[in-house]
Amino acid sequence: WVQIACPRLSMDWGVEFQKPLLSPFELAVALDEISFPSSHYPMDYYSNDSLGPWTNNHESYRPVRVKRRQKLVVTAEGV
Secondary structure, three states: OEOOOOHHHHHHHHHHOOOOOEOHHHHHHHOOOOOOOOOOOOOOOOOOOOOOOOOOOOHHHOOOOOOOOOOOOOOOOOO
């Protein structure tokens, strides 16, 4: 089972389930999409600067923003 709401739920309540309850990060590791970092366990699920695509705010999921047109300033001469 993969729990996609809040990653803390998998850690805090995972022991209450008979089957493993994974976070999206743990699923990405299990599917060999990423390697498990030995130095830390990322908890950046809601970060705008997340480390990988297991988060909902990762840049790969954001819409491409269209550049705005430059402002055109019109002035009247002799007024």
